[in-house]
Amino acid sequence: MIGVFRPTSWLPLGVLALLVGLTLWLNALVQPAAAKADGNLRHDPDLIVENFNARKLGEDGRVLYTLTARKMVHYPDDDSSLLETLNFDAYQPKQPRVNITAERGRLQKGGDEVWIEGNVVVHREPAPRVEPLKIFTDNLLVLPDEGIARTSSEVRMESPSGHATAAGLELNNTDRTVKLNRVRSTYKPPAR
Numbered sequence: 001m002i003g004v005f006r007p008t009s010w011l012p013l014g015v016l017a018l019l020v021g022l023t024l025w026l027n028a029l030v031q032p033a034a035a036k037a038d039g040n041l042r043h044d045p046d047l048i049v050e051n052f053n054a055r056k057l058g059e060d061g062r063v064l065y066t067l068t069a070r071k072m073v074h075y076p077d078d079d080s081s082l083l084e085t086l087n088f089d090a091y092q093p094k095q096p097r098v099n100i101t102a103e104r105g106r107l108q109k110g111g112d113e114v115w116i117e118g119n120v121v122v123h124r125e126p127a128p129r130v131e132p133l134k135i136f137t138d139n140l141l142v143l144p145d146e147g148i149a150r151t152s153s154e155v156r157m158e159s160p161s162g163h164a165t166a167a168g169l170e171l172n173n174t175d176r177t178v179k180l181n182r183v184r185s186t187y188k189p190p191a192r
Contacts, residue, residue, distance in 0.1 A: 042077065043075055043077050043078070044075070044077075045073045045074060045075055046074060046075070046076045047072075047073070047074040048071070048072070048073050048074075049071070049072045049073075049074075050070070050071055051068075051070065051071075052067075052068060052069040052070075052071065052072035052083065053066070053067075053068045054066065054067045054068075054111075055067075056144065056145075058093070062091070062093070063091055064090070064091060064092065064144075065088065065089060065090045065091060065144050066087075066088070066089045066091075067083075067086065067087075067088050067107075067111075067114070067144075068086065068087045069083035069084055069085060069086040069087070069105070070084045070085035070086075071083070071084040071085070072084075072107075079108075079110065080106055080107065080108055081106065081107040082104065082105075082106055083104060083105040083106065083107065084103075084104055085103060085104070086100075086101070086102055086103075086104065086105045086116065087099070087100070087101050088100040088101075088105075088114065088116070088142060088144075090144065090147065090173060092147050092173055092174060095127070095147065095173050095174060095176070096124050096125045096126065096127040096130055096173070096176075097124075097125045098122065098123070098124050098125075098149075098171075098173050099122070099123045099125075100116060100120065100121070100122050100123075100140065100142065100149070101119075101120070101121050102116040102117060102118050102119060102120040102121070102140075103117065103118030103119050104116075104117050104118050105117065111144070112143065112144075112145065113141060113142070113143060114141070114142040114143075114144060115139065115140075115141055115142075116139065116140045116141075116142060117138065117139040117140075118138070118139075119136075119138075120135075120136070120137045120138065120139060120140045120151075121134065121135070121136055122134065122135035122136075122137075122140070122149065122171065123135075124171075124173070130176060131159045131160050131161060132159065132160070133157065133158075133159045133178070134157070134158045134159070135155055135156070135157050135169070135171070136155070136156040136157075136158075137151050137153050137154065137155045137156070137169075138151075138153045138154070139151055139153050140153075146174070147172060147173040147174040148170065148171065148172050148173075148174075149170070149171045149173075150168070150169065150170040150171070151168055151169060152167070152168040152181075153168065154166070154167060154168075155167075155168065155169045155180070157169075157178075157180075160188075161187060161188050161189070162185055162186045162187040162188050163185065163186055164180065164183055164184065164185035164186070165183070165184050165185075166180035166181055166182060166183045166184075167181045167182040168180070168181040168182075169181070
């Protein structure tokens with residue numbers, strides 16, 4: 001005997017199939033995209049340089065600043081570079097030379113920002129009517145193209161005319177200014 005197929009007997013199965021299809025479609029919409037297995041999301045170095053040495057030149061070909069490090073490790077995922085045992089020298093035209101040394105640092109934003117950490121020592125050389133200056137701190141943000149260095153960490157400063165401690169500073173080599181926060185200082189006026 002041949003069975004009779006009635007549309008009413010298939011209707012519940014059709015509705016169930018439609019619900020299953022909608023559920024799978026909605027699930028696919030709300031799931032995050034699968035991560036590519038190309039390594040872009042990993043924080044692995046793509047470049048390691050021993051005895052790193054970089055220079056920025058001005059339009060006239062003169063060296064504006066140099067950055068050297070015992071080792072530089074570059075990470076492509078965030079375009080950052082870690083530096084070990086670094087030395088930074090700024091040679092701004094008509095400004096005193098500034099030298100910064102530290103245990104480690106990090107280049108960010110294509111080198112526009114240099115984060116320096118670990119026994120940071122800043123030495124500004126003397127110039128006409130400008131005393132030499134030494135600054136000691138734990139960390140420092142350097143904006144090389146602007147000639148600015150700043151920190152919110154404790155700072156100790158020494159110069160021939162005195163010494164000071166502060167809760168932070170901003171050194172602007174272009175303007176030859178130093179701004180300090182919450183300062184304790186001793187000043188020795190020059191002998192006449």
